[in-house]
Amino acid sequence: MLTARYLLRALRFCSSAPCPRHKPSAKLSVRDALGAQNPSGERVKVQGWIRSVRSQKEVLFLHVNDGSSLESLQVVADSSFDSRELAFGSSVEVQGQLIKSPSKRQNVELKAEKIEVIGNCDAKAFPIKYKERHPLEYLRQYPHLRCRTNVLGSILRVRSEATAAIHSFFKDSGFVHIHTPIITSNDCEGAGELFQVEHSSKIKLPEENFFNVPAFLTVSGQLHLEVMSGAFTQVFTFGPTFRAENSQTRRHLAEFYMVEAEISFVKSLQDLMKVMEELFKATTVMVLSNCPEDVELCHKFIAPGQKVISFVDKPQYIYSLNIISYTEAVEILKQASQNFTFTPEWGIDLQTEHEKYLLKHCGNIPVFIINYPSALKPFYMRDNEDGPQHTVAAVDLLVPGVGELFGGSLREERYHVLEQRLARSGLQEAYQWYLDLRRFGSVPHGGFGMGFERYLQCILGVENIKDVMPFPRFTHSCLL
């Protein structure tokens, strides 16, 4: 039998064997054209959509964009090329010579020899108007067209870059990626704010469940990651999660993405916070390196101001310097001169107004809050066995502008402690499998989740979460 190594060699050989491939084409993306060093008239072909047209007496200027970068490529053509079809939004293929631009506004331009209009754009009907800056709310009405604007283009490129960065970070750190299930029969945690899933023809007949049991859309991959953390010491997932919340705020979606990680043999929240911070930093460095113009566009036009991620330039923004306990946080709130709608008191859930105050109090840099009241948190969090103010080893990371960005905890790995906790909640039977994980080679472990859209809002300064999601879903709205 052929071994994997042999096959690999064969496959490599095969790739380099002469084969009837197409001759490399002179087709270039706009990004590659713009990045050309010292162009000297190479013949190239560029395809994209017209973003601007300027017709002068003898020359015609077009800007062509293909989504590979925020910047468009300037095409310079003889005025004989001028035609009504060369209009904003039309798709074109331009062939010509790539040359150094005489203007200071760009390094490179394309001297057109042939311009072909591929698809016209009906300007009257097109909801995106030439030279207009449409508000984000306006664009939300056109989920099938808004990606054709500069601002959505930038947001989507950043989203793509951040996605790649997150996968790289975990891979480079030795994590195993797990596709945790989207449909699940665990229904206890979400308590009422769940989407149920059923065969479309059976939706009115719940006695005939497709899966034999009621099935729901996942609210978190954590419990399934914990399964995996009994065999792999570092695992992560990055996928969609769902909440059937009836809220139409700028912070909530029915479908959103979470990055979740679970680490075995972890004994302290410090170890978790270190990974959270590394993830945040590595992703942000990658995004800022690879698409600085896109980030800058968002800062300039969406969030003009200095607050956006300006905390990252502060040396204090280093793990372990901004950690306060829940108990300390409540003390800070109690001593505040501000009047809160919800009176701060040990035992209450921290509200948005509290988070905002705490962030301001700490100098508008990210703050970790640790050790929350046991009564506020779900059954799986590790008991700190303290008292009389009984806490669990939970941690949230608050960031300016967004509030809670990360949430995590150590998990209760002690069989008997967990068993009692489940029994008290009447969940012992449903979670027998979860108890099993503690019966067979249990290890101390912990993990966290990061809201991906909130992360994007945080680094870009985008106010409404609907604008960082390609196709946002929320109460009363599921367009396309």
Next chain:
Amino acid sequence: MLTARYLLRALRFCSSAPCPRHKPSAKLSVRDALGAQNPSGERVKVQGWIRSVRSQKEVLFLHVNDGSSLESLQVVADSSFDSRELAFGSSVEVQGQLIKSPSKRQNVELKAEKIEVIGNCDAKAFPIKYKERHPLEYLRQYPHLRCRTNVLGSILRVRSEATAAIHSFFKDSGFVHIHTPIITSNDCEGAGELFQVEHSSKIKLPEENFFNVPAFLTVSGQLHLEVMSGAFTQVFTFGPTFRAENSQTRRHLAEFYMVEAEISFVKSLQDLMKVMEELFKATTVMVLSNCPEDVELCHKFIAPGQKVISFVDKPQYIYSLNIISYTEAVEILKQASQNFTFTPEWGIDLQTEHEKYLLKHCGNIPVFIINYPSALKPFYMRDNEDGPQHTVAAVDLLVPGVGELFGGSLREERYHVLEQRLARSGLQEAYQWYLDLRRFGSVPHGGFGMGFERYLQCILGVENIKDVMPFPRFTHSCLL
């Protein structure tokens, strides 16, 4: 205001600034320990689960695995360490010296100075038994524990590696990643085999839809990728898709993963096939490079035989050599001496028996089949405007052992052709937004989807799709 570039510099500076981090620990993963070059007694700490115990008169041998590799680390300890707790399945932390192994079976071993049992394993109750090779069907009953076996460990590592490879391939090729929606209001394509989604409290009251309209789990991200391909010339998605099919075969799941790509300005199926093949090759090379032992384990124990991916060592396995048209395929089938359950005839859907014959006929290497009857395919495929045997520009890639691995097509980008097609199917109103994409700067484009689980089955030789999915969902089953 701070620019993105400035922030980036600041962030980098901040990362290198002195800070009170923990001293680098001597903790090593098993993989890193095994990979140590010329170890000479460095003191390290390794954590994991005991995979085997061998107690001799004066020496105790343990094999410790932490999921970072198939191979376990051999721990050699004085027999004074021996204890009943050091048993198969228990979790341990071992400290000691990393040394060159005198045995030829491994390069490195850990001379234990301290062994701590972290969590015991109740051997009687543990469904995975020491030194037994459990059939995959048996393991399927324990979705929360099966990852602790060698074979599932290998499959999951390969799955993780392939996931990373796919993201890298598309990123390196300049594609923008798009999170296409999971919940969608498009219900036309799936025709009856859809999962519907509703707030769990409203599931019996379909007149009160959470989203105002009936909403379903996606069967494909294609149409949403097409939206994006009006602004970005290369986009991809890699996420879960769903079919509410009432089938319990070894080939079907209710929830599975698809890799889908859409490319603008593509005019021929050849260009699409090139990308499909490059994706397949790049991913497979990466998997075989990074986890050859895992692949080999699967080949040896699950699929002993020479069929598995042995086609990759054949120089003929080069794009453009194995392309046959649907019409040619039917001719081949007609001339076959074999009796088929479904008589081959122009216009029929190719059945599994037909695919198998065609693959054998072509020498058990992958085969592209192109240009299918228009009547068999959905409205969005590009009309070849031929006749009398009317076809569309569709392509499938068949591979040995699995059948259809990829499916793709050119899309109908011509407004009037698409409009007529939609009108004939009564879909014109529902797909007004889709027509819009052709009204405003339409471009010729096409794309494809690859079934990710089928890909894994193909390269690993795993017969049942349920074994390459961490938590498989299918009719009557949604465990955990």
